[in-house]
Amino acid sequence: METQQKFLSFNLGVNDTAVISLQHITEVLQVSLAEVCGVPQMPSSILGIYNWRGEMLWLVDLEGMLGYPPISQGPNLLSKMMAIVLENKGKYLGLLVRQLIDIEWLDTKEMKPVTAELFYPKLSPFLQGYFINDSENIIFSLDAKTILQAPAWGIHN
Template sequence: METQEKFLSFNLGVSDTAVISLQHITEVLQVSLAEICSVPQMPSSVLGIYNWRGEMLWLVDLEAMFGYPLMSQESNLLSKMMAIVLENEGKYLGLLVRRLLDIEWLDTKQMKVPGAELFYLKISPFLQGYFLNDSEEIIFNLDAISIIQAPMWEIHN
């Protein structure tokens, strides 16, 4: 059985790496933070709404959602960010990340099941598992569907 899957890898925080399966990624685009319309009364990880193909796309600071230090406080990142547009059953969500790394094939049979003690509490509900790279560093495998269906969006979607 074919267990190789294509993933998009990107940085989380200063030293962490995460991947999301390409099957839920619609598009990757560069976003200027000046073009994001902020919405009051939202969690700090929600940066606001972006005009994407004439649609309203909610943009989320993925690191803030997972409890990393806020990206928006680092002024050198303020100009341009990469947004990964996820799709599930007609719902879209844009994840802002600091840097895209690569598209890579990973063997899903090599994926390890996350133990709660290994990870930050805020990231655990959105993990499918993790991989270890050649230098034994952890690569988070994020679950696109659980991110899109996170309870914090329900009131806004």
């Protein structure tokens, strides 16, 4: 069985790296915050709606959602961010991230299982597992389906 998969890697927080399998990524685009339409009474990690190919795309501050300091506020604020558009069964969600790193092949056989005590409680539910790279750093493997099905935006999707 082929266990090599293509993943998109990107920064999480200041020191961490995460990957998402390319099979759930439709597009990567640069988003200017000025073009995001805020929606009142939403959790702070939901930045609002963006006009994407004539569709309404919900944009989520991935770092804020996973328990990191939000990239959409304070000194971390970037006027332009990268959005990773996830898709599953016709549902789309845009994840705002600080910086994309690369597309890499990873062997899913080498993915280690998540143990709750290793990670932030907010991060654990969205992890498929993690990899250890050549420099002994942990790379979080995020589960696109779980992120898409998170209750926070389920009702709005």
